[in-house]
Amino acid sequence: MNTSSTNKKNTENKSFYRYALILFMVLIIGISATIFWYYDYYIMDHVEFMSSVTITNATVGINTNTSSLQFGKIPLEGVGTRYFKISSKRRALVRIIPTGNITPFIDFSENDFILDPGVVKTINATLSVPQNATIGNYSGIIKVYFYRK
Amino acid sequence: MFQKNILFLLMMFCALASLTMIFYRNPSAPTITGMATSSGNVTLTVNSTSAIQFAVNSVNWGTGSVNASDVTHNYTCTLDTEGTTTGCINFTAVTQPLIIENNGNTNLSVSIYSNASATDFIGSGSTFQWKVLQNESGSCTTTPSPATYSPVNVSVSNATIICSNLGYTDSNDSLKLNLKVTIPLAVMSGPAGDRSATITVVGN
Numbered sequence: 001m002n003t004s005s006t007n008k009k010n011t012e013n014k015s016f017y018r019y020a021l022i023l024f025m026v027l028i029i030g031i032s033a034t035i036f037w038y039y040d041y042y043i044m045d046h047v048e049f050m051s052s053v054t055i056t057n058a059t060v061g062i063n064t065n066t067s068s069l070q071f072g073k074i075p076l077e078g079v080g081t082r083y084f085k086i087s088s089k090r091r092a093l094v095r096i097i098p099t100g101n102i103t104p105f106i107d108f109s110e111n112d113f114i115l116d117p118g119v120v121k122t123i124n125a126t127l128s129v130p131q132n133a134t135i136g137n138y139s140g141i142i143k144v145y146f147y148r149k
Numbered sequence: 150m151f152q153k154n155i156l157f158l159l160m161m162f163c164a165l166a167s168l169t170m171i172f173y174r175n176p177s178a179p180t181i182t183g184m185a186t187s188s189g190n191v192t193l194t195v196n197s198t199s200a201i202q203f204a205v206n207s208v209n210w211g212t213g214s215v216n217a218s219d220v221t222h223n224y225t226c227t228l229d230t231e232g233t234t235t236g237c238i239n240f241t242a243v244t245q246p247l248i249i250e251n252n253g254n255t256n257l258s259v260s261i262y263s264n265a266s267a268t269d270f271i272g273s274g275s276t277f278q279w280k281v282l283q284n285e286s287g288s289c290t291t292t293p294s295p296a297t298y299s300p301v302n303v304s305v306s307n308a309t310i311i312c313s314n315l316g317y318t319d320s321n322d323s324l325k326l327n328l329k330v331t332i333p334l335a336v337m338s339g340p341a342g343d344r345s346a347t348i349t350v351v352g353n
Contacts, residue, residue, distance in 0.1 A: 073250060083198060
């Protein structure tokens with residue numbers, strides 16, 4: 001009688017662990033799928049391009065390369081301006097994030113703005129060199145994120 | 150035994166599905182692009198225009214005044230970036246013009262304008278001029294202009310084209326911009342202090 005009762009308990013325990021394991025796996029799949037789906041849903045697109053500048057004493061270097069955002073050579077206290085146009089097929093929140101050691105010098109005419117579909121917006125990227133900047137090369141990557149809105 | 154196998158298969162499926170979810174990216178989703186470009190949803194185009202502003206005080210003549218006893222130079226101080234400091238007291242001679250280079254990989258049309266005229270920059274009766282020459286021979290396939298000192302242009306919409314075709318080969322891609330100012334004695338009766346003007350160079 002005792003042996004039968006113990007066996008029944010063991011079987012019940014095994015079933016419980018099986019169900020718990022299955023529930024755990026379903027939970028993992030659910031969480032992974034949600035993260036995966038939501039990530040693609042939230043960030044609609046993102047574009048990256050290189051940017052660089054050489055800070056000089058008395059040389060102005062013009063670079064009109066269109067595959068990246070090059071500011072050429074800018075003397076101390078000088079200001080360089082480049083332009084880029086962006087558009088989106090869907091309504092998006094646009095966020096521009098510069099990275100690298102060029103970041104302290106660079107600014108954008110607009111950032112964190114809503115871009116309606118079909119609208120072409122021109123963004124001025126301004127690079128200002130302070131008087132106390134160190135002569136040399138600076139570079140980074142400009143990341144433009146388009147969030148679904 | 151059968152139940153064990155089912156459970157094992159289910160576990161394998163769940164584990165594989167989880168790993169797939171973590172590492173797999175939806176191929177229909179927009180892709181990350183390496184350069185300024187367009188993808189299915191968005192377009193980004195970098196404009197082929199570049200503008201650089203620099204302060205004229207980066208031409209460091211230092212601090213000085215007009216020589217009030219120099220009748221030879223008509224009580225006028227003349228400074229330029231070719232070493233001239235006539236009729237002046239204490240200003241430093243500057244022999245280094247500003248160099249304008251083409252750092253890109255296409256020929257450029259280069260134009261310049263100033264944010265201040267001579268009167269705005271220094272005062273009534275003064276002059277503020279520039280001239281442009283080849284820094285490396287053959288850099289500009291046409292003759293750079295103005296080749297002799299001429300008053301600065303303050304028109305943004307009608308900037309002075311100094312070279313319509315500036316090359317990009319490293320050994321032939323630069324111009325020199327010389328600046329010249331004259332300061333009459335009368336200006337010295339005004340308030341002392343720093344004078345500033347900004348010149349903008351536009352390439353496209």
